Amino acid sequence: MTFDEAKNRFIQSWGTLATQWGINRTMAQIHALLMISPEPLDTDVIMESLQISRGNANMNLRDLLDWGLIYKHLKMGERKEFFFAEKDVWKIARQVAKERRRREIAPVIEILEELKTVETNTPEAKEFQKVITEISKVVGFADNTMNAVIKAEENWLMGQFLKVFR
Amino acid sequence: MTFDEAKNRFIQSWGTLATQWGINRTMAQIHALLMISPEPLDTDVIMESLQISRGNANMNLRDLLDWGLIYKHLKMGERKEFFFAEKDVWKIARQVAKERRRREIAPVIEILEELKTVETNTPEAKEFQKVITEISKVVGFADNTMNAVIKAEENWLMGQFLKVFR
DNA sequence: AACAATTTTCATTTTTTATTGAAAACTCAG
DNA sequence: CTGAGTTTTCAATAAAAAATGAAAATTGTT
Missing domain, CATH: 1.10.10.10 (Winged helix-like DNA-binding domain superfamily/Winged helix DNA-binding domain)
Incomplete structure (x- = not known):
């Protein structure tokens, strides 16, 4: 080639x-x-x-x-x-994580918090709240992960993951 | 509401x-x-x-x-x-990670490997190879991370990240 | 201030993607 | 095998997203 x-x-x-x-x-x-x-x-x-x-x-x-x-x-x-x-690919990843967090994750967290306040008298509403709560947890996890990427130095982040995958 | x-x-x-x-x-x-x-x-x-x-x-x-x-x-x-x-949101996340890895990450890794073999006689080609190599590293990191999510039990994954963020 | 170089904007057009709806295919009970 | 109920397909249409290009705005020079 x-x-x-x-x-x-x-x-x-x-x-x-x-x-x-x-x-x-x-x-x-x-x-x-x-x-x-x-x-x-x-x-x-x-x-x-x-x-x-x-x-x-x-x-x-x-x-x-x-x-x-x-x-x-x-x-x-x-x-x-x-x-x-920007040629530093880790910096690019951090930048993209930062923007997407701000533009996408943050609004979702806000909506989910709002939806948690719904009354739960019917079985349908109970199911609803259960699902919303679960989603909140996973979104929170995603949010934390992106935060880690945003704040991380390349070596720190790599190190943490190498530990995980050792 | x-x-x-x-x-x-x-x-x-x-x-x-x-x-x-x-x-x-x-x-x-x-x-x-x-x-x-x-x-x-x-x-x-x-x-x-x-x-x-x-x-x-x-x-x-x-x-x-x-x-x-x-x-x-x-x-x-x-x-x-x-x-x-599927109501288990962690299972959903694993499923999505699995599919996207297969459909998107895997082909990209293949292309990058191919591009690494280009001749590097000009400065432009040198720069190119440097960038491709860097991207490979980050894509590899993303691939590993998705793999962890795919293979992880909810508690194990949560545990690992709590360690990271403690 | 006048002008030429350059960038920005945005109404229009093109391209891409998603949706419709009706025909065809399928499924199964009688 | 027949036919009613149901699902699937797909050419046609609609909707959404991206690209164009020319006019307007901006910028810097003389």
């Missing part, structure tokens, strides 16, 4: 994987492209590489900035903006 | 959450409905409750069966099929 083939394969695969996780294909592809580029790239290069429009490129670059997965780089004497990706 | 309000809120929220994770809304709603139902339900009841077509109901029920999240129940003297959900 040549380098260019490998590169394309990676960008393509990353995009496909992302869609399975509710992330849009282009955003993942831009991220992949920047991850494997040793140099910051400008919007035109990205558009050309991935064959996408300016608007599309711009919006997804903005989203990646919001997620803290890429950064701007200004070259002196140039007016264009250049972008480069 | 009345019980019916709570029920609807739950089904609705579960559906919304699911879409953020790349799972379709209806599938999650059917699952939620069955989770909180003390009795197995037939297709007509599900169609009525969620206001969906027979084809839609049938397809998503089949998918849920494939995922091992619901089961069939045949009532004696009845020709209709009834469905009930």
Whole structure:
């Protein structure tokens, strides 16, 4: 396999994987492209590489900035903006965990707490409350796990898990 | 909040959450409905409750069966099929981890291994290989973690994490 | 201030994904 | 074997999500 083939394969695969996780294909592809580029790239290069429009490129670059997965780089004497990706994959994992926790887990916990307060006079309502309580436990577990990832240093986290799997 | 309000809120929220994770809304709603139902339900009841077509109901029920999240129940003297959900939320988590590992993580590991074999003569190719190697590590970590969840007994897993967070 | 380079926005279009509903297939009692 | 009850399939349709591209806004230079 040549380098260019490998590169394309990676960008393509990353995009496909992302869609399975509710992330849009282009955003993942831009991220992949920047991850494997040793140099910051400008919007035109990205558009050309991935064959996408300016608007599309711009919006997804903005989203990646919001997620803290890429950064701007200004070259002196140039007016264009250049972008480069966070290359530390552990840091990326922490960043994604942090955002998803905030955007997804936190609201769910809130709703579950609210639902726990329902009256339990019928068998149906009892079953309901039982399920909600169980879900709360598992969501709490997920929340703690994400928290661990967010706060962890790479070595600490690896160490903990090596202990578990020893 | 009345019980019916709570029920609807739950089904609705579960559906919304699911879409953020790349799972379709209806599938999650059917699952939620069955989770909180003390009795197995037939297709007509599900169609009525969620206001969906027979084809839609049938397809998503089949998918849920494939995922091992619901089961069939045949009532004696009845020709209709009834469905009930796995209520053990830990078992659900294990089941989902198992399926996603098989469908998503495993193929990614395969591709990454393949990409590692690329020639590294240019700086660009060197950077590429470095990134791929790093991603491999993190994906391997995710794979191990999912494996732990899959194989774990509830108490063992909880115990391990309590240790980590003590 | 005028202008050219660049970025951002957003109404429109395209693509993708989900849903419908009716026909076909299946199942089983009589 | 027949036919009513039930499930499954799938082409057509609808809904949702993503992408386009050109106009508007912004930025920095002279």
